[in-house]
Structures are given as structure tokens and as C-alpha cells.
Amino acid sequence: MTAQTPVAPADRELIEHIEERAQFARLETVRLISIAKTGHYASGFSCAEILATLYYGVMRLRRGEPDWPDRDRFLFGKGHAAATLYPLLADWDFFDAAELDEYTRLGNAFGDHPDMTRIPGIDFSSGSLGHALSAGTGMAMGGRLQGRSYTTFVLLGDGELHEGQVWEAALGAAHHRLGRLVAIVDRNDHSLDGRIDGVTGIEPLLEKWRAFGWQTHEVDGHDVSALLPLLRSLAQDTGRDRPAVVVANTVKGKGISYMESEFGWHLGWLAERDEANALAELRGTR
Amino acid sequence: MSVAPGLQPESWHLLSLLEQAPGLQALGDTLADLADEGHPVVVGTADLKYSNGLVRFQDRHPDKYLQFGISEQHMVSTAAGLATTGLRPYVATFASFMALLACEQIRTDVAYTRQPVRLIGHHAGITLGFYGTSHHATEDLAITRSIAGLTVVAPADTAALAAVLRASVDLPGPVYFRIGRGRDPDVYPAGTTLQIGKAVEHGTGSDLTLIATGSMVHPALQAAAALTADGYDVGVLDMHTVKPLDEEAVLTAARRSRLLMTVEEHNVLGGLGGAVAELISEHGVPVRLHRHGIRDHYSLIGPPTHLYGHYRLDAPGVEAEARDLLRAPGR
Numbered sequence: 001m002t003a004q005t006p007v008a009p010a011d012r013e014l015i016e017h018i019e020e021r022a023q024f025a026r027l028e029t030v031r032l033i034s035i036a037k038t039g040h041y042a043s044g045f046s047c048a049e050i051l052a053t054l055y056y057g058v059m060r061l062r063r064g065e066p067d068w069p070d071r072d073r074f075l076f077g078k079g080h081a082a083a084t085l086y087p088l089l090a091d092w093d094f095f096d097a098a099e100l101d102e103y104t105r106l107g108n109a110f111g112d113h114p115d116m117t118r119i120p121g122i123d124f125s126s127g128s129l130g131h132a133l134s135a136g137t138g139m140a141m142g143g144r145l146q147g148r149s150y151t152t153f154v155l156l157g158d159g160e161l162h163e164g165q166v167w168e169a170a171l172g173a174a175h176h177r178l179g180r181l182v183a184i185v186d187r188n189d190h191s192l193d194g195r196i197d198g199v200t201g202i203e204p205l206l207e208k209w210r211a212f213g214w215q216t217h218e219v220d221g222h223d224v225s226a227l228l229p230l231l232r233s234l235a236q237d238t239g240r241d242r243p244a245v246v247v248a249n250t251v252k253g254k255g256i257s258y259m260e261s262e263f264g265w266h267l268g269w270l271a272e273r274d275e276a277n278a279l280a281e282l283r284g285t286r
Numbered sequence: 287m288s289v290a291p292g293l294q295p296e297s298w299h300l301l302s303l304l305e306q307a308p309g310l311q312a313l314g315d316t317l318a319d320l321a322d323e324g325h326p327v328v329v330g331t332a333d334l335k336y337s338n339g340l341v342r343f344q345d346r347h348p349d350k351y352l353q354f355g356i357s358e359q360h361m362v363s364t365a366a367g368l369a370t371t372g373l374r375p376y377v378a379t380f381a382s383f384m385a386l387l388a389c390e391q392i393r394t395d396v397a398y399t400r401q402p403v404r405l406i407g408h409h410a411g412i413t414l415g416f417y418g419t420s421h422h423a424t425e426d427l428a429i430t431r432s433i434a435g436l437t438v439v440a441p442a443d444t445a446a447l448a449a450v451l452r453a454s455v456d457l458p459g460p461v462y463f464r465i466g467r468g469r470d471p472d473v474y475p476a477g478t479t480l481q482i483g484k485a486v487e488h489g490t491g492s493d494l495t496l497i498a499t500g501s502m503v504h505p506a507l508q509a510a511a512a513l514t515a516d517g518y519d520v521g522v523l524d525m526h527t528v529k530p531l532d533e534e535a536v537l538t539a540a541r542r543s544r545l546l547m548t549v550e551e552h553n554v555l556g557g558l559g560g561a562v563a564e565l566i567s568e569h570g571v572p573v574r575l576h577r578h579g580i581r582d583h584y585s586l587i588g589p590p591t592h593l594y595g596h597y598r599l600d601a602p603g604v605e606a607e608a609r610d611l612l613r614a615p616g617r
Contacts, residue, residue, distance in 0.1 A: 036416060079420070104416035106588030106596060111418040115587075127420025128387060129356055159333060162356035191356060192300065193333045200333075200355025258290040264336075268289070268299030 011228065014057055018224045021088065022052035026255050026282050028087035028100070034275050036083075036104040039112065042253035042265040044084030046188035046221070047155060050248055053227040054153055055088045058235055064093040066120040072150045072235065075136045078157035078186060079113040079126030086110055086119075094121030130163025132156065133183060137173045140181040140243075151235045154183045159191030161202050167212070174213030179240035182231070183214070186221060188252035190263045209245045221248030255282050300336050307339065307468030309444040310408065314342030316448045317376055321347050325455055328368060330377040332358045338378045338408045339468065358383045362391040362405065369401035374455070380414070381407030381464060385426035396460045397436045404454070405430075406463045410440075411501060411551030412580070412597070413467040415590040424580045427499075428556025430462040431529045437482060438529040440464040440500030443473045446526060449480040457482065464528075466501045466551075467590075473504050473524070485532040489514075491521035494608060495539040498549040499525045499558045505594075506549050508601035509608055518612060531561050540571040545615055547576045549604055554579040576611045578604070 025048045033039030055061070059072040066089075076085060083103070090097035102108040109118035113127030124135045136154035143150050160166060173181050185205065193199050202208070206216045217234075219226050227248070234244050252266070253259030256278050270278055280286035289299050304311055314329075317340075321327040330352035335341040344351040354361040358379050365375035378384070384407035385392070396403045407426055414421040430438045439454065439461060441447040447465055454461050480486065485497075488507055491514075498506035503524045510520040521543070523535055540546055546566070548559040559577030566573060580597060587593075594600040598607045 080417075104587065104589070106592040107586050108588070111416040111587040113418040113420055115418060125420070127418050128383065159356050162333070164357060164359060191333050192337070193331075193335050193353065199353055200357065258293075262290065262299070264289065264299035264301035266300050267303070269297060271294040271296035274293050274297045 015224045015228060018052045018056045018228065019049070021056050021091070022048040022224070023255075023282060025052060025084045025087055027279060029084045030270070030275060030278050030282070032083040032086070032100060032103045033269060035101070036112070037269050038267065039083055039269065040080045040267055041256070042259050042263070043078060043157070044081040045254045045256065045259065046250040046252045047078070047081060047186045048084055048254070049222045049224050049227060050155060050184060050186060051085055051088060053224055053231055055092070057228045058231045059153070060150065061092060066094040070148055070150055073123045073136070073139045073152040075124045075132040075139070075152070075154045076114055076126050077129065077132035077155055077160050082112065082114040085114065089119070089121035092121060095119065129157065129160040130165040133166050133169035133173070136181060136183075137169050137176070137178060140173070140178040141176065143180055144178070149238065150180065152181050154181070156183055156185050157191070158185055158187045158189065158196055158202060159199070161185065162191070162200050170209065170212040170214065173243045177241045178243045181243040182234050183243065183245040185245065185247045186250050187247050188250045190252045190266070192266055194263055205247055213242055215240065215242055215244040217244065217246045219246055219248050221250035222254055257281065303336055304339055304341070309447060309465065309468030309470055310339030311342060311468070312444045312448050313406070313408070313465070313468070314339040316451045318343045318346040320451070320455055321350055326372060326374045328352060328373050328375050330354055330361055330365060330375060332356055332361050332379045332383070334379055338406070340378060358388045359391050362388040362403070363395045365403045366395040366399060366401045369403050374402055374404070376404040376406060378406035378408060380421060381410035381423035381426045382421055385423060385429050385462070389429055392430070392436070392462075393433050397433045400435060400459055402458060403460045404463065405460065406465065408465045409467050410464045411466065412585045412593050413501070413590055415593055416587040418587050419584045422585055424551070424553045424585065425556070426464060427528055427550065427552050427558060428560065431556065431561065435459050436529070437461040437527070438464065439482065439527050441480075441526050442500060442503035442524055443470045444468075445472065445474040445476050445478045446480060449474070449478050450482065450526060453480055453482050464500055470501050471504050473507065480526060483527045483530045483532055485535040486524040486526065487535065488522040488524060489520070490539070491543055492519040493543065494518065494545045494547060494612060495521045495523060495543040496547050496549055496604070496608065497523045497525050497536065497539065497558065497562055499528055501551050502549040502599065502604070505599065505601040505604045509605035512605050513608060513612075520608070525558055528558055528561060531565060533565055536562055536565055537569055537571060540566045540573045543573065545574050545576065545611055547578055547608055547611055549599075550579045551599055552579050554581055574615050578607050
């Protein structure tokens with residue numbers, strides 16, 4: 001089932017802001033990868049609107065207070081897309097955005113995968129796929145045990161669903177009726193070796209989650225006007241007695257024409273002129 | 287050649303990554319050669335065929351290639367099942383996921399059952415640089431070395447990788463191959479042969495023997511050359527087989543040299559340094575051993591070459607570490 005909360009007129013401005021921030025996250029992703037000379041363009045581009053919607057329209061956060069105990073939590077299962085998240089955390093004043101100028105350089109905290117021990121605002125480290133939903137289960141349990149009302153969001157890659165631990169967590173979170181846990185699957189249909197259905201098929205996905213005891217939703221993962229009311233309603237539905245999953249249909253490489261049609265851009269690097277053209281395409285000036 | 291129409295030739299993506307990694311090309315090619323020669327080889331990967339070069343095996347033997355998706359534990363246990371049917375499975379993933387994520391499957395399903403599974407842990411050590419701790423493997427030698435019945439091999443370069451793959455093809459038990467990112471400089475000429483369990487001696491030294499494994503053999507040789515030019519008597523042992531350790535080679539070096547220094551892209555605990563320390567102390571050889579590697583912490587992140595410099599794991603670094611040892615062995 002898909003929540004159909006109408007978008008209030010006041011939200012129109014917010015939606016435009018979120019869309020602008022999603023594009024900002026893509027632009028920053030290109031910039032950071034140009035520093036590292038290696039990075040995950042396409043994986044970040046597929047979830048830019050999801051991240052921006054969470055951080056600018058849904059999650060309960062306090063500016064400059066990354067450790068506020070009642071904040072909503074975010075775990076990035078597909079941590080290889082961290083370069084798309086870091087700029088949003090800087091926007092929340094969790095750290096000085098200038099630190100990103102040294103992205104991946106020797107001794108810098110900001111690497112290809114997020115490190116909670118060194119980066120304020122990263123609620124949990126990731127990089128080895130399949131762990132985040134379990135860690136998120138722990139955060140949701142911890143919140144309930146301590147009487148806190150925060151929501152824990154876990155963003156998973158669709159390839160990540162190959163990992164058996166995801167399904168152990170799915171069983172466990174449903175068993176414990178963790179209503180404050182929300183998983184989002186970035187269904188961009190690709191993993192590193194190609195199309196998911198050619199690597200190891202995962203469909204029918206909604207039926208699988210439903211059979212595991214989760215409330216299921218499906219949404220266009222690039223449509224902020226659909227993402228915002230859905231994710232908000234899940235965060236605000238304090239009466240839910242089971243975890244919820246949102247399967248967000250996305251396009252890997254969204255925003256750069258040639259990346260949308262070639263899965264090889266999972267990992268890569270654009271030389272200087274190509275980078276400039278990519279930035280222009282994202283800005284709509286090319 | 288550009289990876290997309292109109293792009294600069296310098297721009298690259300996943301599918302062109304292998305062009306920069308001859309060592310990983312050799313992995314797929316050698317396994318395909320072994321299949322051509324009639325060995326019952328099957329090859330599996332967990333959604334990393336472009337990263338580890340096994341797409342080259344798939345191209346030549348699509349019927350012997352298995353895609354497991356991002357399911358490393360499943361891949362290792364499946365390989366054990368395949369091996370019981372007479373096949374010789376070679377399965378590969380990043381060393382961190384092979385040796386750490388699938389550790390229990392390796393111990394219980396592969397080694398304890400004595401199945402001839404070949405486990406390939408690539409991008410070992412800190413080769414994945416700024417990918418971070420999740421992708422570093424500085425514990426894999428210690429883990430695999432403590433699993434009974436498992437042979438542990440870390441070849442120094444492309445030719446050595448091909449050599450140990452060939453040398454181990456008929457070994458009855460399981461093998462863990464620890465390799466890097468396929469960009470190690472050449473130590474050996476193509477066609478080199480190596481014997482599992484037999485170290486390669488690159489000169490002998492009364493002052494110091496560097497005992498190196500895998501990616502550290504090349505910098506150790508360069509360091510030894512520089513020290514020799516300065517009048518020190520320095521030898522190098524390429525300990526490509528970490529288990530079973532070539533005990534005779536280590537003990538000979540320990541009795542001949544005033545100092546030993548192990549060099550490994552690994553925690554100094556439990557790996558090559560641990561193996562050598564155990565051996566010489568059990569034999570009561572009065573030699574000072576210095577274990578050089580990552581000193582029991584999580585590596586910083588950064589570009590791999592910068593990390594090697596920082597941790598003194600490149601040629602100048604190994605040389606500096608050795609000079610410190612030669613000057614003040616008791617430090």
C-alpha cells in the first residue's frame with residue numbers, strides 16, 4: 001500500500017528546496033570524486049532525492065548537534081554512496097564543509113565509506129554490505145527500551161539484499177514489532193556486475209518483505225512530491241506495530257545521460273573537461 | 287579509447303578498470319588456462335567480476351563461471367558443496383569479506399571438511415586505501431593461518447600469482463590466496479615456477495634478513511639493495527607461503543643473521559611476523575626479530591601509495607625501518 005497524504009501548498013516550496021538540495025548533492029558528489037580520482041557516481045545519483053527528502057523534509061534533527069539523543073537516526077547500508085551524503089551533513093553544521101575539500105586524502109576522516117568514529121552526523125559506519133539493517137534494529141530497540149520516540153531510517157541498496165544478514169534482520173525486526181524502524185530500498189536495478197536480475201534476482205520484492213511481516217510501500221524514488229508525504233507519514237505514524245519498508249524505484253546514474261545507460265559508472269572518474277560537462281548537465285546549462 | 291562517446295580518454299569506469307591491473311588479468315587468464323588443460327576448475331565471484339578480473343575467465347569458460355551475487359558466505363559454503371562432487375572451485379572476493387565475513391564458512395565448511403576449495407582474497411591489506419576499514423584486510427593472514435588444514439599463500443607479483451595457482455592446482459586440501467589489487471611491480475619473470483611451502487631466497491645476509499610476503503617482497507628487495515650498497519650484508523626471503531611456513535629457511539636465516547625483520551601489509555599480530563616469532567622462540571634461536579607492518583590499529587584512509595609511505599611499507603619506508611633497526615636493534 002502507498003500512503004496518499006496530500007501535499008499541502010506550504011510544502012510546495014519545501015519540495016522545490018529538496019529538489020535543489022538533491023541536485024546540490026549530485027554536484028558535490030562529482031566534485032568530491034574529482035578530488036579522490038575514484039568514486040561511486042551512479043550509486044549516489046540514484047538515491048540523491050531520497051537522502052535530500054530525509055534530511056530536509058522528514059528527519060528530526062538539531063543543527064550543529066549530531067549527538068542529540070532524540071534525533072532520528074540514519075544508517076547508510078549502501079555506504080559506498082557516502083560522498084552524496086557528506087554535503088548534506090555539512091549543511092546541518094555537523095562539521096565544517098571545508099573538511100570535504102580534503103576528501104579521501106591521507107588522514108582525512110571522509111572516505112569512500114562513512115566512519116562514525118570520525119565523522120559527526122554519521123550514525124553508524126558502513127561499507128560491508130548487509131549489516132546496516134541489523135544495526136538499525138539495535139537502534140530501534142534501544143530507542144524503545146529507553147522510551148525515546150525517534151525513527152530509525154535504513155537505506156539499503158537493492159544489490160545489498162543479496163546478503164543473508166539483511167533477511168535475518170528483516171525477520172528479527174518484524175518479530176520484535178519495531179514500528180519505529182523504516183527501511184528504504186534504493187531499487188536502481190543494478191549491482192556491480194550488472195543488472196540485478198542477471199546477477200541474482202530479488203523479485204518479487206514487495207511480496208518478500210510483506211511475507212517477512214513488514215508494512216510495504218512503493219514509490220518513485222526521484223519524485224520528491226511522492227517521497228516527502230510518504231516518508232513523513234511513516235515517521236509520524238507512532239501507532240505502527242511493525243517495521244515499514246519503502247521500495248523506491250530509481251535510476252542508477254540519474255542526472256547524467258550516459259551514466260543512466262551504462263552500469264559501469266558504478267565506479268569511475270571523469271577527467272577535467274568531462275567533469276565540467278557533467279556539472280553543466282546537472283545544472284541544466286548544457 | 288574513451289569509455290563513452292565524446293568523453294576524454296583519461297575518464298574511466300568500472301569496465302575499464304582492469305586495464306590498470308595486469309595482476310588481476312593474470313588471475314582470470316591463468317584459471318582459464320587451467321580449465322583449458324583439463325583441470326576440473328569452476329570459478330565463482332560475489333558481484334566483483336570486473337574488480338577481480340574473473341570476467342576474463344567468464345569470457346573463455348562461461349559454462350564454468352558462477353555468479354553468486356553479493357552473498358559471500360553462501361558462495362564459500364556452496365564452493366564446499368561443489369568440491370564434494372569432484373570439481374575444483376576457485377571463489378573470489380575482497381580479502382576483507384573472504385577472510386572475515388566468511389570466516390566461519392571457511393573454517394567449518396571448507397577446511398574442517400578438507401574440501402579442495404580455493405579461496406581468493408583480493409585487494410588485501412590496505413590496497414583499498416580510502417575505501418576504509420570495511421574494505422581493508424589486515425587480519426586475514428592471522429585468521430586463515432589459525433585455521434587447521436588451510437594452506438595460506440601470498441604471491442609477490444603477477445608471475446608469482448600464476449606460479450602458485452599452478453603449483454597448488456593438485457593440492458588435496460583448501461588454499462587461501464592473498465593477493466593485492468593487481469598492480470604490484472614485477473619481481474619475477476613470466477613463467478617463473480614456485481613450490482608451495484618453499485621460500486625464495488634473494489641473497490643471504492649476516493647483518494639482516496628481511497622476510498617479506500606478498501606485496502612487500504618488492505619493496506623489501508629494493509630496500510635490501512640500497513642497504514647492501516651502503517655496506518650492510520642483507521638478504522631477503524620471499525615467504526610466499528605463510529602456511530605451511532618454510533621453517534628451515536627461517537631458522538637458517540635466524541642463525542645466519544644478526545637481525546630479522548618481517549615485512550607484511552598486515553597487522554604485526556598473528557600474521558607472518560607472528561609465525562616467525564613463534565618458530566624462532568620455540569627453537570631458542572637467539573636472534574632479534576622486528577615485526578614490521580600495521581601496529582595493531584585501524585589504518586588511516588588515503589590513497590594507497592600515500593598510506594604505504596605513511597606506514598613505511600614502500601621501498602624507502604622499509605629501508606628506513608631497517609636502518610633504524612640496524613642502528614638500534616634494542617629500541
